[in-house]
Amino acid sequence: MDDVELLYDEHARERIVPEPPKRVDAPVRLAFERDRARVVHAASFRRLAAKTQVVGPQSDDFVRNRLTHSLEVAQIARDLSRALGAHPDITETAALAHDLGHPPFGHNGERALAALAADWGGFEGNAQTLRVLTRLEAKTADGAGESVGLNLTRATLDACTKYPWGLDETHAKFGVYDEDRPAFDWLRSGAPERRRCMEAQVMDLADDVAYSVHDVEDGTVAGKIDLTRLDAPAVWETVRDWYQPDATDDELDAVLQRLRSVGSWPQAPYDGRRGSLAALKNLTSDLIGRFCGAVQQATFAASEGPFVRYAADLVVPPETWAEITVLKGVSAHYVMQDGARVALQERQRELLIELVAALLDRGADALDEAFTVDWDRAADDTARGRVVIDQVASLTDASAMAWHQRLCR
Known part of the structure; x- marks a missing residue:
């Protein structure tokens, strides 16, 4: 040990x-x-x-x-x-x-x-x-x-x-x-009420860092984001709508300027070639290192540790959180609000609604074996609804579409 x-x-x-x-x-x-x-x-x-x-x-x-x-x-x-x-x-x-x-x-x-x-x-x-x-x-x-x-x-x-x-x-x-x-x-035995342990805080930050950086990377490769030509006023509206309603244009402009000061921030549009892809990967690496390094320093400055369980808390500097939020806003504006994506999401929601209704109607015979026992033991409609939700939540995108085609057509 x-x-x-x-x-x-x-x-x-x-x-x-x-x-x-x-x-x-x-x-x-x-x-x-x-x-x-x-x-x-x-x-x-x-x-x-x-x-x-x-x-x-x-x-x-x-x-x-x-x-x-x-x-x-x-x-x-x-x-x-x-x-x-x-x-x-x-x-x-x-x-x-x-x-x-x-x-x-x-x-x-x-x-x-x-x-x-x-x-x-x-x-x-x-x-x-x-x-x-x-x-x-x-x-x-x-x-x-x-x-x-x-x-x-x-x-x-x-x-x-x-x-x-x-x-x-x-x-x-x-x-x-x-x-x-x-x-x-x-x-949660022995844990302070509603307080997350240090390890959960690290996991949560890692999730925010990963998707703030990597969603921008995926959007860039997909041709939806050009980091050299961001429409800042429009992006800032998305940031306010989704994440920070009180943020001003001047504050967000300053955050973007700090991000653009990162040495690997692109100076030319992404073109799909190896050199451009390598530059994009370098940017993601630099941003992750920037965010995690700032958090590590702030956490060490705030406590002597040990940094385990409930002995300390993770400290995310406001400047770092603002930079993460701006990257999220870039992705939200150019990718998540894309018209074709919004229409697709509506169809996906309809599919899940219809699939849940079909499973509730058909019952145990339509469920995977792992869920049939749960259905048979369910005491009421609420419990049966939970079984169906468990079943649907377990499906992949492709299997949800296949189940819908089999049960709802």
């Missing part, structure tokens, strides 16, 4: 169901290494390869899907946690797992299922991730024969919990359904 491992006590390494040591002839893996392996080998992790990030995974060989995004978030989280002295396996596992609960068609699908499930306890990708990890992704059962999911350690499950609260009127996002409260209460 190394020095970093010693910062995490038996409480942090505990699992819902105690597990004996592996046989003596098996490779020795520490608790958090086993957690990481379980997520990597999970079926829900593999399915991320066919789920939308921003641009649909079938549209281009280069653009990111949920799996490649998760791998990139994991790399950023691992590097930053190591630099801070936190356990890199915990934050990497949380990053690998952070999108397991996302349904087909990205955040568009999430909004559709949230509306459909409003009377069944709601739907939120992060709450669904916890449900996958502690119930739906079967690996371990308790003494009563009930699935406890992957049976990850408390520290890892806590690191996966981006929003440590349930559905309420004060937060648009939440991290647990009422039905999953027992697992949530177990993993």
Whole structure:
């Protein structure tokens, strides 16, 4: 056990169901290494390869899907946690797992299922991730024969919990359904109410850094963004609409000027050639290093640590957060608000609405075997609705379309 491992006590390494040591002839893996392996080998992790990030995974060989995004978030989280002295396996596992609960068609699908499930306890990708990890992704059962999911350690499950609260009127996002409260209460044992652990904060920042930078990269390669000719006034309106309603043009102009001062910021439009692609990759690398370096310095300046669990908090300088937000705004303006994309999203929402209705009507015979037992045990319409939502959320973009064609035509 190394020095970093010693910062995490038996409480942090505990699992819902105690597990004996592996046989003596098996490779020795520490608790958090086993957690990481379980997520990597999970079926829900593999399915991320066919789920939308921003641009649909079938549209281009280069653009990111949920799996490649998760791998990139994991790399950023691992590097930053190591630099801070936190356990890199915990934050990497949380990053690998952070999108397991996302349904087909990205955040568009999430909004559709949230509306459909409003009377069944709601739907939120992060709450669904916890449900996958502690119930739906079967690996371990308790003494009563009930699935406890992957049976990850408390520290890892806590690191996966981006929003440590349930559905309420004060937060648009939440991290647990009422039905999953027992697992949530177990993993949050001893944690300050509604406070995220350091490892969850690192995972969350790594997610923001990754998609702020990489969505711009994908949009540039797709020909939708030209970083040498940004329509700043229009982009700033999108920034205010989506992220920072009180930001002024002068403030956002200054942020863009700081970003343009990065040495690798392009001076010529992207042309698809190797030199242009290399320059774009250098920019993404420089921006990630810029953001993570600033956070590391600010975090060290604010506390003596150790930077684990609840001993300290991650500090993101306002200037860094503003730069991340501007990049998000660039992507939102040129990619997410594109007219063709908006029309496609409407069709995707209609598809999910029709698919949920068909599954509710047909019942167990139309579900995967893994969900038929849940359906048969459901006591009422609310419980049956949750089963159908679990089923649809598990589908990839392609399988959702195939199911719709089979059941709704």
